Amino acid sequence: MSQGNLIRPYGDTTGDGMVQVSFTLPMKHSKVADGAALQLANKMGMEPAMVVHSKPMGDDFTFFVVYGQVNHLVDVDKVQVVERDFPLLTPKEANAVIKETLRRPLVVVGACIGTDAHTVGIDAILNIKGFAGEKGLEYYKEIEVVNLGAQVSVPSLVEAAVTRRADAVLVSQVVTQRDAHLLNTREMSAAFREAYPAGERPLLVAGGPRFDESMTTELGVDRIFGRGTTPAEVASYLVHRTTAKEPAA
Structure with missing residues (x-):
């Protein structure tokens, strides 16, 4: 009714x-x-x-x-959701913006942290095979992808991000027993705050089917992507956020 x-x-x-x-x-x-x-x-x-x-x-x-x-x-009227607030780009458009604005590859480090061994989510976004008919970030010529795989410790993730001078860190969490995905994500964000000077850490992006997209502030990350997210959405967000920091000279 x-x-x-x-x-x-x-x-x-x-x-x-x-x-x-x-x-x-x-x-x-x-x-x-x-x-x-x-x-x-x-x-x-x-x-x-x-x-x-x-x-x-x-x-x-x-x-x-x-x-x-x-x-x-x-x-x-009282329903609250996180709407996409950035333009959805094709791989060609994303590559062009990165090349013109950053003038170097956009470096993305991805992993499943803690004891989580389910790489389906992170692979769907990063691997060239992609998901839902879309190529993953490895397909983008101007994106350098470092996929660390599963069961990566938080210190190892931070070390990789520092060594590779990451612009963004993507973390996939599928295991949710006893809120493991929330605990792991909070631990990760705290570790990055300690490892980087204020305002200089890479973008932190968490994803998984049980995340609430409105919990970014609570978990200390920049963006949360839920179930059904496609590689183009993630790539478009990363391009939108990273290129805005470094306008073309």
Whole structure:
């Protein structure tokens, strides 16, 4: 149902408030477990609700899909997101800006830090194969990419950035148990603050599917990219920020 910018979820008919959620409970698969799932759904504001799927996940866990109705409204005017505030460039355009403005390659150091061994994210942005039909940063003639890979310690990342005179450091974090991605990112930003004089550190960019893009200040980084980010978006941001620092003479 729409009242100005107030909207309600859509299921079978407009504004009926129907939603579908999935979750796991630490219970053996049984009718009692189904009842517990319905109780949880009711406490979440779903009523009426029904368990449309339940499946044992090992001996002591059950996975559920619950379908039901909610009465909550969403005020679209109060939604806050991080919008792209820089132009989206093609590789040719990005190379031209770097060559004209920096007059040297833009150096990017990337890694998965801590115990995170999942390089799919960082490779999708850096490797020439890229992601979603777009070439990675290695494809850009005016970008020098240093991909350190997985399980890189923060001191090693800082050392590489200093040695290679990095303009930007990209960190991918996929492992999120016990907020490891947040702890690692805070440790990294603190280390770079200590290693560089004020105003001289490279751009710090964090990315991963569980990051909140609005947490840049809290985590001490310049930009956060979430799921679905493409190489062109990252390249365009880096070009926008780094070339603005050094206008052509």
